[in-house]
Amino acid sequence: MSAGEKRTxxxxxxxLERQNATxxxxxxxxxxxxxxxxxxxxxxxxxxxGALDKDQVIxxxxxxxxxx
Numbered sequence: 001m002s003a004g005e006k007r008t009x010x011x012x013x014x015x016l017e018r019q020n021a022t023x024x025x026x027x028x029x030x031x032x033x034x035x036x037x038x039x040x041x042x043x044x045x046x047x048x049x050g051a052l053d054k055d056q057v058i059x060x061x062x063x064x065x066x067x068x
Contacts (some may be wrong), residue, residue: 007052013044 005025017024022040024059029035029051 009048009052011048 012028012030015025017025025041025045026035026037027044036047038047
């Protein structure tokens with residue numbers, strides 16, 4: 001993929017709880033069959049952005065992960 005191309009992806013977001021004015025739940029990157037848990041809406045957006053930006057699987061420093 002060249003530097004000017006934008007990557008797209010399909011993500012399934014499951015909001016399991018709402019606490020402290022934000023979401024907690026999981027996001028599944030359908031194309032890569034990877035699931036990651038997030039503790040805030042900001043963390044969710046960073047995960048998705050990182051997955052698309054860096055052409056890598058969803059891996060956050062803060063949340064836990066497991067593969068399907």
